Amino acid sequence: MRRRDFIKTTGAVVAGAVILPNISFGSQSSKNVVIIGAGISGLAAAYKLKQSGVNVTLIEARNRIGGRIFTHKFSEENLTCELGAEWVGKSHTRLIELCKEFGLELQNHQFETHLILNGEYSKSGGWDFSPGWKQKYENLLNHFNSLQDGSEEKNNFDKLDWWRFLVNQGIPEKDLELKELLDSTDFGESIRQVSAYAGIAEYAESSEKNEMDYHIKGGNSRIIFKLADAVGKENIILKTKVEKVEQKNNGVIVYCDNGNKYEADNVICTAPTFSLLKINWQPALPKDYLDALNELQYARIIKTSVLFSERFWKDESLDMITETLPHYFFHSTKNQDGNKGILTSYAVGDRAYVLSKMNEQKKINEICKALKPAFGDIEKYAEHAVNYYWGADAFTQGAYAIYNKHQWLDVREVLNKNNGLVYFAGEHLADWQGFMEGAINSGEDAADKILNS
Ligand SMILES: Cc1cc2nc3c(=O)[nH]c(=O)nc-3n(C[C@H](O)[C@H](O)[C@H](O)COP(=O)(O)OP(=O)(O)OC[C@H]3O[C@@H](n4cnc5c(N)ncnc54)[C@H](O)[C@@H]3O)c2cc1C
Numbered sequence: 001m002r003r004r005d006f007i008k009t010t011g012a013v014v015a016g017a018v019i020l021p022n023i024s025f026g027s028q029s030s031k032n033v034v035i036i037g038a039g040i041s042g043l044a045a046a047y048k049l050k051q052s053g054v055n056v057t058l059i060e061a062r063n064r065i066g067g068r069i070f071t072h073k074f075s076e077e078n079l080t081c082e083l084g085a086e087w088v089g090k091s092h093t094r095l096i097e098l099c100k101e102f103g104l105e106l107q108n109h110q111f112e113t114h115l116i117l118n119g120e121y122s123k124s125g126g127w128d129f130s131p132g133w134k135q136k137y138e139n140l141l142n143h144f145n146s147l148q149d150g151s152e153e154k155n156n157f158d159k160l161d162w163w164r165f166l167v168n169q170g171i172p173e174k175d176l177e178l179k180e181l182l183d184s185t186d187f188g189e190s191i192r193q194v195s196a197y198a199g200i201a202e203y204a205e206s207s208e209k210n211e212m213d214y215h216i217k218g219g220n221s222r223i224i225f226k227l228a229d230a231v232g233k234e235n236i237i238l239k240t241k242v243e244k245v246e247q248k249n250n251g252v253i254v255y256c257d258n259g260n261k262y263e264a265d266n267v268i269c270t271a272p273t274f275s276l277l278k279i280n281w282q283p284a285l286p287k288d289y290l291d292a293l294n295e296l297q298y299a300r301i302i303k304t305s306v307l308f309s310e311r312f313w314k315d316e317s318l319d320m321i322t323e324t325l326p327h328y329f330f331h332s333t334k335n336q337d338g339n340k341g342i343l344t345s346y347a348v349g350d351r352a353y354v355l356s357k358m359n360e361q362k363k364i365n366e367i368c369k370a371l372k373p374a375f376g377d378i379e380k381y382a383e384h385a386v387n388y389y390w391g392a393d394a395f396t397q398g399a400y401a402i403y404n405k406h407q408w409l410d411v412r413e414v415l416n417k418n419n420g421l422v423y424f425a426g427e428h429l430a431d432w433q434g435f436m437e438g439a440i441n442s443g444e445d446a447a448d449k450i451l452n453s
Contacts, residue, residue, distance in 0.1 A: 033450060034059060034254045034262050036242045036279075037270035039067025040436050041425045043227035044098075045268050045443035050231055052451055057262055058231065059254065061241040061275070061395060065228050068396065068427070069436065071219030072386050074307050074342070080219040081305040081332035081342045083388035084399075085436050088220075089211025092437035094444070095223070099216060102226035107335045109215035111319035114374065117178075118323070121373040124315075133175045140169060141204040155197075158409045162191040162199030181321050185328045186210065187434075188299020188399050189349045195408040198433075211435065217335075220436070244280040245269070247420050255280075266453070268446045270426040270439075272298065272396040273415075285419055292414040295407065296428065298398020300391030302352040304345045304363050305332055308381040311341035313374075318343075324370035326363075327351050340383070343367070356389035363387060401428035423449055 031054045035042045038060035046056040070084035087109055088095055099106055112124035128134070147154040157165070162183065166176060180191055186202060187194045207213060216222050228236060244255035245267060254262045269276060273293045285293075304326065311333075319330035326345035333341045345367050347355050355363060368379040390399040403412065416429050423446040430438025 031055065031266070031450070032057070032264045033266045033268060034252070034264040035268045035270065036245075036254070037061075037067065037426070038065040038228070038236050038238075039270055039426070039439060040069055040224060040227070041270040041427065041439035041443035042268065043224065043231060043443070044440040045270070045425055045447040046231040046235070047227050048444050048447040049450065050235075052447075054450070056231065056235055057264070058236045059240050059242055059256060059262070060236060060238050063239050065236060065238070066221050066224040068390070068399070069220050069224050070388065071221035072305065073219070074386075077307065077338055077340050079307070079333050079336050079338055079340065079342055081303075081344055081386070082215075082220055083303050083305070083386065084390075085220055086215065086330075087212040088214040088216065089435065089437065090207035090209075090213045091205075091211060092432065092435065094440050095437045096214075098223060098227075098440070102223065102230075104222055104226065105217040106214040107217045108213070109334060110209050110213055111317050111330055111334075112315070113182075114318065114320040115178075116320065116322040116324070116370070116373050117181075119373055129175045129178060130172055133172055136169065137171075141200065144200045144204045155409060157197035157200055158195050158406060160196040161405045162187075162194040162196045164192075165196035165199065166191075178321075181323060181327075184348050185321070185346055187348075187402055188301045189297075189402050193297075193402060193404050195403045195405045197408040198403045215335075223436075242269075242271075242279055244282065245422060246282040247422065252421050265421065266450045267422045268443070268450070269422060269424050270443060272398075272426060272428060273401070274298070274397040275395045276424075281419070281422075283420075286417075288414050289417065289419065292411045295411050296415070297402050297404065298390075298396060298428075299400055299402045300349055300352045300389075301399035302345075302347050302355050302387060302389040302391070304347075304355065304367065304385055304387040305342050306345070306364055306367055306385045307340060307342055307383045308378070309340055309383055310381050311339070312378055312381055313341075313343070320371070320374065322370050324366070325351050325355055326367045326370045329367075329371065343371075345370075352389060352391055356387075356392065360385050360387075400434040403433070418449065 033054055033056050035046050035058045038058045042058055049056050068084040071080050072083050073080050114124050115122045115127045183191045241257040243257050246253045252264045252267045273296050277293050316334050321328050327347040329343050329345050332344045364382045364385050425442040425446040427439040430442040432438030
């Protein structure tokens with residue numbers, strides 16, 4: 001089964017999981033829906049519902065909308081970088097469509113990858129996987145794409161982790177080291193913690209640059225602001241945390257930390273699993289659902305963006321994979337005018353945690369040290385840095401979900417079930433999991449289910 005088709009197929013299973021009867025409330029215009037979370041999933045759901053005449057109220061715990069889409073502006077220089085979601089993929093059709101609808105320009109954000117390994121620098125094009133492995137890998141991806149959806153052979157990929165699968169295929173040691181360094185930046189933790197199903201689907205079904213294709217001119221948060229305008233800012237309540245959701249026979253009551261409560265015909269909850277588990281659900285969530293929530297982990301990622309007084313790297317399309325603590329780098333200000341520029345370090349797993357413990361100057365030191373084999377002493381150009389460590393984020397405790405072996409097919413299927421009048425959405429449930437596109441798709445799917453109920 002192709003990743004992108006999976007959710008639609010499981011929709012049939014979902015219907016059987018309803019624990020309270022579905023109630024018809026007559027015309028959609030009389031419906032009230034409360035949406036927990038004003039990230040892109042909640043906003044996309046709200047936009048769709050609003051277009052069908054449904055009254056929506058979004059409740060957001062943070063003091064800002066956007067959740068894991070979080071553009072930072074270095075105001076004096078008029079340069080932006082992303083502390084959350086970075087790339088829009090060529091295959092992310094719904095996001096691209098929304099950008100068009102709202103008049104947002106997509107800029108090229110593709111890079112040519114340089115390498116620092118064993119302290120030695122190789123320019124892009126000056127390093128590669130071994131020819132034998134490259135051919136074998138391509139055959140493996142093609143074979144995966146030829147497999148029947150739902151077939152035993154295809155589903156068996158979920159029984160192994162991505163690292164073990166590659167080892168079993170005889171990947172040479174040096175190629176495996178490169179694969180770990182590169183792929184762990186996609187998943188946010190070691191590939192030893194990633195289902196081989198999720199691993200191979202990621203590369204077999206993605207665009208040539210692995211969905212690292214575009215960026216929204218002016219910052220990805222602009223899609224958030226456009227959606228919020230379309231939904232109506234008066235319908236978005238900030239700095240309010242949902243603490244309890246109680247279902248009665250004919251509706252839902254949502255209780256917030258400030259004592260306010262909201263009545264609704266349906267609720268869409270887009271909270272990541274860490275936050276979702278903190279909500280008091282009445283009636284309680286089914287045991288299999290709770291087990292699945294408890295099983296799923298999120299990746300630890302830190303982004304550290306350093307403003308440099310000069311673009312000493314010369315190559316506007318620079319990105320660089322390294323074995324060092326700051327791990328992976330890319331040029332955030334590609335296509336942004338100016339002499340100054342921003343390089344962002346993207347570190348995952350334990351590296352991210354260690355970096356998060358350092359103060360700003362130490363982080364800058366580590367970043368400059370890591371880049372030294374390529375550019376020499378660059379600390380003199382470093383002005384200052386901003387960072388965000390998602391592993392300690394109060395609402396996600398991670399950047400995005402990471403599906404380990406036995407989880408892609410099993411855990412995700414359970415988490416996609418609705419609970420009576422409450423529907424779940426968010427990045428972690430989507431076929432395009434870990435992407436803005438997936439968050440939009442799952443929000444719109446939840447809206448569709450309500451519209452069709
Ligand atoms: C470092 C990083 C890099 C990424 N890179 C990319 C990329 O390059 N390309 C890409 O497409 N995607 C990327 N992503 C993923 C993308 O950001 C997410 O898939 C998407 O933004 C998730 O949207 P969401 O609405 O599902 O969740 P969120 O954005 O997390 O929204 C959920 C909202 O619910 C709120 N909430 C939680 N609990 C409660 C409560 N009890 N009451 C009220 N509100 C609550 C939260 O505050 C949050 O705002 C990246 C993410 C990170 C962190």
